Amino acid sequence: METKSTNYKQTINFTPELITRLNELLTHYPADKKKSALLPVLHEVQDAHDNWLSVELQEKVAEFLELKPIEVFEVVTFYTMYNQKPVGKYMFEFCSTSCCMLRGSDDLIDYTCVKLGIQPGQTTPDGMFSVAAVQCLGACGYAPMMQIGDYYHEHLTPQKIDQIIEDCKAGKIIIHDK
Structure with missing residues:
Protein backbone atom coordinates (compact mmCIF):
# COMPACT_ATOMS: atom_id res chain seq x y z
CA MET A 1 0.00 0.00 0.00
CA TYR A 79 -12.19 12.38 14.21
CA THR A 80 -11.69 16.10 13.50
CA MET A 81 -10.26 16.61 17.00
CA TYR A 82 -7.00 15.04 15.87
CA ASN A 83 -4.81 17.14 13.59
CA GLN A 84 -2.73 15.45 10.91
CA LYS A 85 -0.69 18.52 10.05
CA PRO A 86 0.64 21.49 11.99
CA VAL A 87 -2.02 23.95 13.12
CA GLY A 88 -1.93 27.40 14.61
CA LYS A 89 -1.55 28.09 18.29
CA TYR A 90 -5.20 29.15 18.23
CA MET A 91 -7.35 26.68 16.34
CA PHE A 92 -10.76 28.24 15.61
CA GLU A 93 -13.10 25.28 15.18
CA PHE A 94 -16.48 26.55 14.01
CA CYS A 95 -19.51 24.32 14.37
CA SER A 96 -20.90 23.80 10.88
CA THR A 97 -24.03 21.77 11.54
CA SER A 98 -27.67 22.80 11.23
CA CYS A 99 -28.25 25.02 14.27
CA CYS A 100 -25.07 26.99 13.82
CA MET A 101 -25.51 27.21 10.03
CA LEU A 102 -29.03 28.59 10.47
CA ARG A 103 -27.58 31.21 12.81
CA GLY A 104 -24.83 32.26 10.37
CA SER A 105 -21.75 30.17 11.12
CA ASP A 106 -20.88 30.03 7.39
CA ASP A 107 -20.73 33.81 7.24
CA LEU A 108 -18.62 33.91 10.40
CA ILE A 109 -16.19 31.35 9.00
CA ASP A 110 -15.86 33.47 5.85
CA TYR A 111 -15.51 36.66 7.91
CA THR A 112 -12.78 35.12 10.09
CA CYS A 113 -10.88 33.73 7.12
CA VAL A 114 -10.94 37.09 5.31
CA LYS A 115 -9.83 38.85 8.48
CA LEU A 116 -6.92 36.40 8.95
CA GLY A 117 -6.07 36.12 5.24
CA ILE A 118 -6.48 32.33 5.08
CA GLN A 119 -8.96 29.69 3.92
CA PRO A 120 -10.63 27.05 6.11
CA GLY A 121 -8.07 24.34 6.89
CA GLN A 122 -5.15 26.77 6.59
CA THR A 123 -2.86 28.39 9.14
CA THR A 124 -1.68 32.00 9.15
CA PRO A 125 1.96 32.45 8.08
CA ASP A 126 2.96 33.41 11.64
CA GLY A 127 1.57 30.09 12.95
CA MET A 128 -0.84 31.90 15.26
CA PHE A 129 -4.26 30.98 13.82
CA SER A 130 -5.99 28.12 12.02
CA VAL A 131 -9.65 27.95 11.01
CA ALA A 132 -11.70 24.80 10.53
CA ALA A 133 -15.34 23.90 10.06
CA VAL A 134 -16.16 20.90 12.26
CA GLN A 135 -19.18 18.79 12.99
CA CYS A 136 -21.52 19.37 15.92
CA LEU A 137 -19.85 20.63 19.08
CA GLY A 138 -22.98 19.95 21.13
CA ALA A 139 -23.94 23.50 22.07
CA CYS A 140 -26.87 24.10 19.73
CA GLY A 141 -28.62 26.49 22.11
CA TYR A 142 -25.64 28.84 21.91
CA ALA A 143 -25.31 29.00 18.13
CA PRO A 144 -23.33 30.16 16.31
CA MET A 145 -20.33 28.97 18.25
CA MET A 146 -16.76 27.78 17.98
CA GLN A 147 -14.23 26.01 20.12
CA ILE A 148 -10.69 27.18 20.79
CA GLY A 149 -8.75 24.53 22.67
CA ASP A 150 -10.88 23.39 25.61
CA TYR A 151 -13.22 26.40 25.55
CA TYR A 152 -16.42 27.30 23.75
CA HIS A 153 -17.15 30.80 22.44
CA GLU A 154 -20.87 31.22 21.93
CA HIS A 155 -23.47 33.53 20.34
CA LEU A 156 -20.77 34.73 17.96
CA THR A 157 -20.92 37.92 15.93
CA PRO A 158 -18.29 39.62 13.75
CA GLN A 159 -17.59 41.99 16.67
CA LYS A 160 -17.01 39.04 19.02
CA ILE A 161 -14.70 37.43 16.45
CA ASP A 162 -12.70 40.67 16.25
CA GLN A 163 -12.38 40.75 20.05
CA ILE A 164 -11.38 37.08 20.23
CA ILE A 165 -8.66 37.62 17.63
CA GLU A 166 -7.33 40.63 19.54
CA ASP A 167 -7.46 38.71 22.84
CA CYS A 168 -5.53 35.83 21.25
CA LYS A 169 -2.87 38.21 19.95
CA ALA A 170 -2.59 39.69 23.46
CA GLY A 171 -2.31 36.21 25.02
CA LYS A 172 -5.58 36.60 26.94
CA ILE A 173 -7.27 33.47 25.55
CA ILE A 174 -6.70 30.26 27.48
CA ILE A 175 -6.37 27.18 25.28
CA HIS A 176 -6.20 24.28 27.78
CA ASP A 177 -7.02 23.78 31.44
CA LYS A 178 -3.72 21.98 32.04
Whole structure:
Protein backbone atom coordinates (compact mmCIF):
# COMPACT_ATOMS: atom_id res chain seq x y z
CA MET A 1 0.00 0.00 0.00
CA GLU A 2 1.40 3.38 -0.97
CA THR A 3 0.99 6.23 1.51
CA LYS A 4 0.76 9.89 0.67
CA SER A 5 3.87 11.71 1.81
CA THR A 6 3.79 15.11 3.50
CA ASN A 7 6.52 17.67 3.91
CA TYR A 8 5.68 18.13 7.58
CA LYS A 9 8.38 17.05 10.02
CA GLN A 10 7.68 16.49 13.68
CA THR A 11 10.02 15.80 16.54
CA ILE A 12 8.74 12.82 18.49
CA ASN A 13 9.38 13.32 22.16
CA PHE A 14 7.94 10.75 24.55
CA THR A 15 9.26 12.44 27.68
CA PRO A 16 9.31 10.60 31.02
CA GLU A 17 6.45 12.88 32.12
CA LEU A 18 4.36 11.97 29.07
CA ILE A 19 5.03 8.26 29.49
CA THR A 20 4.06 8.50 33.18
CA ARG A 21 0.80 10.24 32.20
CA LEU A 22 0.07 7.65 29.50
CA ASN A 23 0.76 4.77 31.88
CA GLU A 24 -1.56 6.39 34.42
CA LEU A 25 -4.28 6.58 31.76
CA LEU A 26 -3.82 2.89 31.03
CA THR A 27 -4.70 2.06 34.64
CA HIS A 28 -8.28 3.15 33.91
CA TYR A 29 -8.76 0.33 31.40
CA PRO A 30 -8.48 -3.47 31.51
CA ALA A 31 -4.84 -4.52 31.06
CA ASP A 32 -5.71 -6.74 28.12
CA LYS A 33 -7.73 -3.97 26.41
CA LYS A 34 -5.16 -1.22 25.85
CA LYS A 35 -7.01 -0.12 22.73
CA SER A 36 -9.73 1.22 25.02
CA ALA A 37 -7.30 4.00 26.02
CA LEU A 38 -6.62 5.08 22.44
CA LEU A 39 -8.67 8.30 22.42
CA PRO A 40 -7.31 9.78 25.66
CA VAL A 41 -3.78 8.64 24.79
CA LEU A 42 -4.04 10.41 21.41
CA HIS A 43 -5.23 13.58 23.17
CA GLU A 44 -2.30 13.53 25.57
CA VAL A 45 0.23 12.80 22.83
CA GLN A 46 -1.21 15.48 20.54
CA ASP A 47 -1.16 18.05 23.38
CA ALA A 48 2.50 17.20 24.02
CA HIS A 49 3.43 17.55 20.33
CA ASP A 50 2.26 21.02 19.23
CA ASN A 51 -1.34 19.89 18.71
CA TRP A 52 -0.82 17.53 15.79
CA LEU A 53 -0.06 13.89 15.08
CA SER A 54 2.31 12.96 12.26
CA VAL A 55 2.19 9.47 10.77
CA GLU A 56 5.39 8.65 12.64
CA LEU A 57 3.88 9.83 15.91
CA GLN A 58 0.75 7.76 15.27
CA GLU A 59 3.02 4.75 14.73
CA LYS A 60 4.69 5.48 18.08
CA VAL A 61 1.26 5.51 19.75
CA ALA A 62 0.46 2.17 18.09
CA GLU A 63 3.72 0.73 19.41
CA PHE A 64 3.03 2.08 22.91
CA LEU A 65 -0.48 0.56 22.98
CA GLU A 66 0.63 -2.64 21.22
CA LEU A 67 -1.72 -2.01 18.29
CA LYS A 68 -1.34 -2.21 14.56
CA PRO A 69 -0.63 1.24 13.10
CA ILE A 70 -3.80 1.06 10.98
CA GLU A 71 -5.85 0.89 14.20
CA VAL A 72 -4.49 4.29 15.18
CA PHE A 73 -4.66 5.76 11.64
CA GLU A 74 -8.36 4.84 11.42
CA VAL A 75 -9.17 6.84 14.53
CA VAL A 76 -7.00 9.85 13.73
CA THR A 77 -8.45 10.18 10.23
CA PHE A 78 -12.04 9.76 11.45
CA TYR A 79 -12.19 12.38 14.21
CA THR A 80 -11.69 16.10 13.50
CA MET A 81 -10.26 16.61 17.00
CA TYR A 82 -7.00 15.04 15.87
CA ASN A 83 -4.81 17.14 13.59
CA GLN A 84 -2.73 15.45 10.91
CA LYS A 85 -0.69 18.52 10.05
CA PRO A 86 0.64 21.49 11.99
CA VAL A 87 -2.02 23.95 13.12
CA GLY A 88 -1.93 27.40 14.61
CA LYS A 89 -1.55 28.09 18.29
CA TYR A 90 -5.20 29.15 18.23
CA MET A 91 -7.35 26.68 16.34
CA PHE A 92 -10.76 28.24 15.61
CA GLU A 93 -13.10 25.28 15.18
CA PHE A 94 -16.48 26.55 14.01
CA CYS A 95 -19.51 24.32 14.37
CA SER A 96 -20.90 23.80 10.88
CA THR A 97 -24.03 21.77 11.54
CA SER A 98 -27.67 22.80 11.23
CA CYS A 99 -28.25 25.02 14.27
CA CYS A 100 -25.07 26.99 13.82
CA MET A 101 -25.51 27.21 10.03
CA LEU A 102 -29.03 28.59 10.47
CA ARG A 103 -27.58 31.21 12.81
CA GLY A 104 -24.83 32.26 10.37
CA SER A 105 -21.75 30.17 11.12
CA ASP A 106 -20.88 30.03 7.39
CA ASP A 107 -20.73 33.81 7.24
CA LEU A 108 -18.62 33.91 10.40
CA ILE A 109 -16.19 31.35 9.00
CA ASP A 110 -15.86 33.47 5.85
CA TYR A 111 -15.51 36.66 7.91
CA THR A 112 -12.78 35.12 10.09
CA CYS A 113 -10.88 33.73 7.12
CA VAL A 114 -10.94 37.09 5.31
CA LYS A 115 -9.83 38.85 8.48
CA LEU A 116 -6.92 36.40 8.95
CA GLY A 117 -6.07 36.12 5.24
CA ILE A 118 -6.48 32.33 5.08
CA GLN A 119 -8.96 29.69 3.92
CA PRO A 120 -10.63 27.05 6.11
CA GLY A 121 -8.07 24.34 6.89
CA GLN A 122 -5.15 26.77 6.59
CA THR A 123 -2.86 28.39 9.14
CA THR A 124 -1.68 32.00 9.15
CA PRO A 125 1.96 32.45 8.08
CA ASP A 126 2.96 33.41 11.64
CA GLY A 127 1.57 30.09 12.95
CA MET A 128 -0.84 31.90 15.26
CA PHE A 129 -4.26 30.98 13.82
CA SER A 130 -5.99 28.12 12.02
CA VAL A 131 -9.65 27.95 11.01
CA ALA A 132 -11.70 24.80 10.53
CA ALA A 133 -15.34 23.90 10.06
CA VAL A 134 -16.16 20.90 12.26
CA GLN A 135 -19.18 18.79 12.99
CA CYS A 136 -21.52 19.37 15.92
CA LEU A 137 -19.85 20.63 19.08
CA GLY A 138 -22.98 19.95 21.13
CA ALA A 139 -23.94 23.50 22.07
CA CYS A 140 -26.87 24.10 19.73
CA GLY A 141 -28.62 26.49 22.11
CA TYR A 142 -25.64 28.84 21.91
CA ALA A 143 -25.31 29.00 18.13
CA PRO A 144 -23.33 30.16 16.31
CA MET A 145 -20.33 28.97 18.25
CA MET A 146 -16.76 27.78 17.98
CA GLN A 147 -14.23 26.01 20.12
CA ILE A 148 -10.69 27.18 20.79
CA GLY A 149 -8.75 24.53 22.67
CA ASP A 150 -10.88 23.39 25.61
CA TYR A 151 -13.22 26.40 25.55
CA TYR A 152 -16.42 27.30 23.75
CA HIS A 153 -17.15 30.80 22.44
CA GLU A 154 -20.87 31.22 21.93
CA HIS A 155 -23.47 33.53 20.34
CA LEU A 156 -20.77 34.73 17.96
CA THR A 157 -20.92 37.92 15.93
CA PRO A 158 -18.29 39.62 13.75
CA GLN A 159 -17.59 41.99 16.67
CA LYS A 160 -17.01 39.04 19.02
CA ILE A 161 -14.70 37.43 16.45
CA ASP A 162 -12.70 40.67 16.25
CA GLN A 163 -12.38 40.75 20.05
CA ILE A 164 -11.38 37.08 20.23
CA ILE A 165 -8.66 37.62 17.63
CA GLU A 166 -7.33 40.63 19.54
CA ASP A 167 -7.46 38.71 22.84
CA CYS A 168 -5.53 35.83 21.25
CA LYS A 169 -2.87 38.21 19.95
CA ALA A 170 -2.59 39.69 23.46
CA GLY A 171 -2.31 36.21 25.02
CA LYS A 172 -5.58 36.60 26.94
CA ILE A 173 -7.27 33.47 25.55
CA ILE A 174 -6.70 30.26 27.48
CA ILE A 175 -6.37 27.18 25.28
CA HIS A 176 -6.20 24.28 27.78
CA ASP A 177 -7.02 23.78 31.44
CA LYS A 178 -3.72 21.98 32.04
